[in-house]
Amino acid sequence: MVNSDSSLSHSHLGPSMEQHDIKGNSGWSEIDEWGPEKVLQVYDPDTGMKGVLVIDNTSTGPGKGGIRFAESVTPAEVFKLARTMTWKCASAGLPFGGAKGGIIANPSKVNQVEWMKSFAKMISPYCPSQYIAATDVGTTELDMAVFAHEIGDMRACTGKPQELGGIPHELGTTGYGVSVALRTTLDFLRDIKHEGSKASRPFFDLTTSLDKKSDDIKVVIQGFGNVGSFATKFLNDLHIKVIGVSDVSGFVFDENGLDIPQLMSDMKEKARLSDLLDNHQQQQHRYDLLDKDEIFNVATDIFIPAALTGVINDNTAPKLLKNNVNIIVEAANIPTTPSADQYLVNNGILIIPDFLANAGGVIGSFVEYQGRTEKEAFDLIEYKITNNVKRALYNSLSSTDQADNTSEFSIRKVAMETAKQIVYRAMLLRKGAISVAREAYARKQQVIY
Structure with a gap:
């Protein structure tokens, strides 16, 4: 059963969502000039599978986005992830647009293969012409193999096993991109200090606070799954000191810096950090496990949320400020609520937004989509994230009022404007509005990838 209409899918959101007509008299609050183009709810009475697909905007190409498999999945959450x-x-x-899939269940409590096959079958009319899937929370490269085989087209998803020509996210593409985003940010701050560039008070304060060697800069990472663990590894390779990591089971901390190679070795075959406590006799190192929320109560230079949405909120943001956090790099999708974002920016904390910092996964997916190699994926991630973060930082610096006006200190706002320019032009060209698009190109600042 597919609850959708190919042209007016917005109206089929189910009884749990606010219902609206499509003429604008009333409307699902998320509908705007950008999308979404389709919102589908699907249900399979044979397996009990319930799922959601949101295709947000395909003006720049077929919608790209992972399939989240979790009990917490809602149409509103899937839409927000699709917009990201x-x-x-x-x-x-x-050459991708935005989309996202969601299956509503705990994958460990259902027949994951059958549910994935059922979800793929029900959304198959849209794959891969309008939607190209990938892994997300609760899904792996094996799920992508199931999905691709059910659709009958290897182009229907990325993150597939290498045996199917894939570049699985289990290689750490997203985590690598996060490390590149942080390194680029630190290099940028050092450069403007070295060059004596004029900077507003927030930037000047950051260059002063972080005027230290890489191995003296302290980082904590919330989330130790695929993204968090690889971000930890790659930051350690850059000689940046990771002093704490957490997951749902607890927080491992050492203010002098964790022994990351040892930690990674000890975590082999383990699902959670708390599992480290079960095998003391087999480990050379002993770990003290704190409550997971203690991660917000330690002094650190950089905080990297690599878990779920909304973890930086009105309750946790003041704790980060109190503990002298200078930079937040969003490795997770939508980890910061809007009010917390504004509070932190107003107080001089630099936030590298999710759609810049964690783009390594989708860049790697693009390389897989083209049939290219793992090495080419990592090379392109390095190139694109370096350029995109640097561009956003320089644009923010140049648009900041020199008289301590911090309104343009928001990298999110500046980077979002660039993204909107790209999508807006593509939407005009798709409509055949060439003359209007030409005028838009003339008005807007040129975008360089």
Whole structure:
């Protein structure tokens, strides 16, 4: 059973969502000039599978986005993630639009293979012409193999096993991109200090606070799944000190810096950090496990949320400020609520937004989509994220009022404007509005990928 209409899918959101007509008299609050183009709810009475697909905007290409498999999945959450993908793909200069899938269940409590096959079957009319899937929370490369085989087209998803020509996210493409985003940010701050560039008070304060060697800069990472663990590894390779990591089971901390190679070795075959406590006799190192929320109560220079949405909120943001956090790099999707974002920016904390910082996964997906190699994926991630983060930082610096006006200190706002320019032009060209698009090109600042 597919609850959709190919042209007016917005109206089929189910009884749990606010219902609206499509003429604008009333409307699902998320509907705007950018999308979404389709919102589908699907249900299979044979398996009990319930799922959601949101295709947000395909003006720059077929919608790209992972399939989230979790009990917490809602149409509103899937839409927000799809919209993030719209900006992420545009910012990265990829020929993809934004989309997202969701299956509503705990994958460990259902027949995951059958549910994935059922979901793929029900959305197959849209794959891969309008939607190209990938892994997300609760899904792996094996799920992508199931999905591709059920659709009958290997182009229907990325993140597939290498045996199927894939570049699985289990190689750490997203985590690598996060490390590149942080390194680029630190290099940028050092450069403007070294060059004596004029900077507003927030930027000047950052260059002063972080005027230290890389191995003296302290980082904590919330989330130790695929993204968090690889971000930890790659930051350690850059000689940046990771002093704490957490997951749902607890927080491992050492203010002098964790032994990351040892931690990674000890975590092999383990699902959670708390599992480290079960095998003391087999480990050379002993770990003290704190409550997971203690991660917000330690002094650190950089905070990297690599878990779920909304973890930086009105309750946790003041704690980060109190503990002298200078930079937040959003490795997770939508980890910061709007009010917390504004509070932190107003107080001089630099936030590298998710659609810039964690784009490594979708850039790697693009390379897989083209049939290219793992090495080419990592090379393109390095190139694109370096350029995109640097561009956003320089644009923010140049648009900041020199008289301590911090309104343009928001990298999110500046980068979002660039992404919107790209999508807006593509939407005009898709409509055949060439003369209007030409005028838009003349008015807007040239976008360089």
